[in-house]
Amino acid sequence: MEPQTISEALHLYREHLYKVKPKSAKDIYNLTVTSLSRYTLPAWGHPTPKGRKPTNAEKAVLAQVLDSTPVKKLANALDTQEKVFEAVGATDSQRYTYRSKLKDFTDWLKQQGWLYKGKKAKKNHAPRIFHGHGRSAAKRVTTKDRLPNYGLKREEASAELKAEIEKFHDFMTKTRYPGRPIEPLKPSVAKDYIKILYRILGWFVKAGRVGSISDLSLNKLVPKVQIKRAKNQEEAKAKAEEAATYLDEWICEFLDFLEVERGASANGLMSGIAPINVLIKFQYYSESNDKELRDIPAMEVIRRHLNEIREKQKTQKPVVDNSAKWLNMPEVFTKIVEPLRLECAYRVNNHGVRTDNAIAASFQRFLMLGFLTFIPPRRQQEWREVKVGLSCLLTNKPNILASKQFIHPLPENRDKDNSHGYLYKDVDGKWYKDTTPESYKTGDTYGHQKLEIPNVVFKQDGKCFYDYLEGFLYGYFRDPKGNWVSGGQVVSSQVALKNGQWHNLRMEFNPSHNFFFVQSKKGCPLTMKDFAYVIRAAAHRLTGQLLTPHLLRNIYATWFLDNGYTEDRIESLAYAMAHSPQVLRQIYDERGSQQKSRPINEEMEILVDTFINGESLSKVTRFGNSNLRADVEFLQKDKERLEKLLSILTPEQKAAMGLDK
Numbered sequence: 289m290e291p292q293t294i295s296e297a298l299h300l301y302r303e304h305l306y307k308v309k310p311k312s313a314k315d316i317y318n319l320t321v322t323s324l325s326r327y328t329l330p331a332w333g334h335p336t337p338k339g340r341k342p343t344n345a346e347k348a349v350l351a352q353v354l355d356s357t358p359v360k361k362l363a364n365a366l367d368t369q370e371k372v373f374e375a376v377g378a379t380d381s382q383r384y385t386y387r388s389k390l391k392d393f394t395d396w397l398k399q400q401g402w403l404y405k406g407k408k409a410k411k412n413h414a415p416r417i418f419h420g421h422g423r424s425a426a427k428r429v430t431t432k433d434r435l436p437n438y439g440l441k442r443e444e445a446s447a448e449l450k451a452e453i454e455k456f457h458d459f460m461t462k463t464r465y466p467g468r469p470i471e472p473l474k475p476s477v478a479k480d481y482i483k484i485l486y487r488i489l490g491w492f493v494k495a496g497r498v499g500s501i502s503d504l505s506l507n508k509l510v511p512k513v514q515i516k517r518a519k520n521q522e523e524a525k526a527k528a529e530e531a532a533t534y535l536d537e538w539i540c541e542f543l544d545f546l547e548v549e550r551g552a553s554a555n556g557l558m559s560g561i562a563p564i565n566v567l568i569k570f571q572y573y574s575e576s577n578d579k580e581l582r583d584i585p586a587m588e589v590i591r592r593h594l595n596e597i598r599e600k601q602k603t604q605k606p607v608v609d610n611s612a613k614w615l616n617m618p619e620v621f622t623k624i625v626e627p628l629r630l631e632c633a634y635r636v637n638n639h640g641v642r643t644d645n646a647i648a649a650s651f652q653r654f655l656m657l658g659f660l661t662f663i664p665p666r667r668q669q670e671w672r673e674v675k676v677g678l679s680c681l682l683t684n685k686p687n688i689l690a691s692k693q694f695i696h697p698l699p700e701n702r703d704k705d706n707s708h709g710y711l712y713k714d715v716d717g718k719w720y721k722d723t724t725p726e727s728y729k730t731g732d733t734y735g736h737q738k739l740e741i742p743n744v745v746f747k748q749d750g751k752c753f754y755d756y757l758e759g760f761l762y763g764y765f766r767d768p769k770g771n772w773v774s775g776g777q778v779v780s781s782q783v784a785l786k787n788g789q790w791h792n793l794r795m796e797f798n799p800s801h802n803f804f805f806v807q808s809k810k811g812c813p814l815t816m817k818d819f820a821y822v823i824r825a826a827a828h829r830l831t832g833q834l835l836t837p838h839l840l841r842n843i844y845a846t847w848f849l850d851n852g853y854t855e856d857r858i859e860s861l862a863y864a865m866a867h868s869p870q871v872l873r874q875i876y877d878e879r880g881s882q883q884k885s886r887p888i889n890e891e892m893e894i895l896v897d898t899f900i901n902g903e904s905l906s907k908v909t910r911f912g913n914s915n916l917r918a919d920v921e922f923l924q925k926d927k928e929r930l931e932k933l934l935s936i937l938t939p940e941q942k943a944a945m946g947l948d949k
Contacts, residue, residue: 293356293357301397323369337350359397362393366394460477485563511571625654628650628653634770652808656805663739668837671805672805678802686715695712707727761804765789772788801813820837846876855869
């Protein structure tokens with residue numbers, strides 16, 4: 289419901305703060321109220337609290353003022369506040385603190401569409417689509433120069449080489465492969481390995497390691513030596529050592545090329561030779577009885593190089609400037625996700641009706657961000673490659689379905705396509721993503737997952753996330769004023785509209801496949817580059833930041849770790865993101881040293897003051913980002929913080945506080 293008074297707006301703002309900043313919400317809210325009562329309302333003729341803390345009578349007067357003052361009066365509040373600052377002689381610190389809190393409050397009201405300085409936006413009209421940050425492609429996150437490609441083009445490869453690579457691909461991906469010592473790789477991983485292999489082959493040509501492209505073969509990369517059936521074992525082992533020396537030489541030269549000429553980071557070096565590890569297994573799996581191939585000299589070479597690079601990864605600084613991409617988690621929702629939802633309207637203010645193709649593209653952008661943010665972000669590949677069933681047998685309709693209730697089931701042949709996740713609507717009315725182990729990177733560890741898609745409700749207009757999902761998938765019915773209901777609502781007869789027309793959305797892209805997301809102009813499935821570009825371009829257009837799908841994982845991990853969430857919540861977050869808490873901390877935690885040490889520094893600030901000034905520690909203890917009063921009895925319930933304090937206190941101090949029992 290849209291607030292009419294400042295009091296109602298503050299109530300909704302407080303609810304919002306407790307959702308996005310639970311640890312510091314109380315402090316922020318109180319500072320916001322102070323910003324209004326002391327530095328804004330006086331300019332409108334209302335009294336200022338006289339003392340440092342307002343009396344009960346002053347609080348009652350303030351409540352009456354807030355209850356009777358229209359929220360629209362805040363449209364010019366920042367200008368009004370500046371006059372009060374001048375009148376009372378506010379310090380620079382006071383100006384900064386209270387201006388920032390008022391600005392955050394009014395900015396939030398504007399984002400909700402509740403505060404307008406000029407003409408109010410029309411119902412069912414998208415806000416002006418902002419383009420003020422320029423082209424995202426023109427903004428760089430690294431100082432490295434763009435370098436020419438050095439890889440071999442697939443059309444340049446000989447038929448013999450292509451056949452060899454096809455066999456290698458089968459070795460990596462087939463469910464069953466005779467004698468293979470490793471589990472099959474996921475198709476996406478194998479695809480990346482083949483791409484990197486073509487780069488290495490191209491480098492072989494440019495480095496002069498072969499006379500011509502026609503001389504290229506996998507044997508040129510990893511020479512195969514017959515060991516098991518060799519008549520002379522000593523001679524075979526000597527040849528295997530010689531082949532390993534050859535492998536070592538070109539890998540060293542190739543890594544130098546990547547590091548010196550291409551400016552590759554440790555991560556780039558790791559990915560640059562990762563396929564060779566699997567290629568050695570392909571070449572030698574029939575020459576060893578050891579599944580790890582520890583008796584193959586070439587395997588020893590590649591493992592040594594990979595281990596050296598791993599050590600370098602631990603200490604190397606990032607080569608990409610994350611500050612050009614970074615947003616805090618609340619900013620992702622308020623500055624990107626919600627604006628993209630509003631852009632799904634059928635027309636832009638002061639402009640004509642948008643085409644169905646343009647509206648469908650807006651729906652798709654919003655859904656991409658919604659899937660990535662309304663649950664802890666999964667890897668973009670999972671959402672890029674997610675599919676939907678295109679048909680079902682009417683005879684299989686569950687008997688428990690209510691009248692006019694529908695489901696969107698998994699396809700009959702679901703078990704024949706385990707390499708992709710599937711969206712489906714179950715009998716409980718909820719949408720889920722069926723996630724097989726083969727369809728995501730860490731599936732071998734975390735197995736089959738059924739991910740519920742939350743049906744987020746948007747209070748501004750009463751729409752929910754499923755409306756957009758089903759509107760995009762099935763199309764929607766829209767009346768002349770722009771009111772619309774999704775195809776799912778039409779089927780279930782939840783809402784009826786008159787004098788409208790049916791509009792296809794996803795089908796406007798003319799897809800010839802069952803991938804959920806579609807290239808808007810070609811009708812093809814989205815590539816990795818396509819998917820990343822949509823997110824990057826939308827984020828840059830709205831915020832100037834070059835947000836990427838994968839960076840969302842860092843943003844979520846950093847947010848939850850920095851806001852002091854309990855270990856069970858961190859474990860749940862890690863599981864939802866399909867990795868361990870250890871990986872979450874090692875890879876995705878972007879907190880700086882000051883952020884990581886802030887909680888204990890705050891504890892120490894209180895402890896030092898207590899020890900020096902002789903006050904009882906039971907009077908004041910700081911929790912997370914908020915200053916909360918707590919006694920020892922409450923502290924004893926917080927086991928994690930209690931253990932931290934016990935490790936610092938002396939036996940005498942523990943006894944004085946009653947914590948030695």
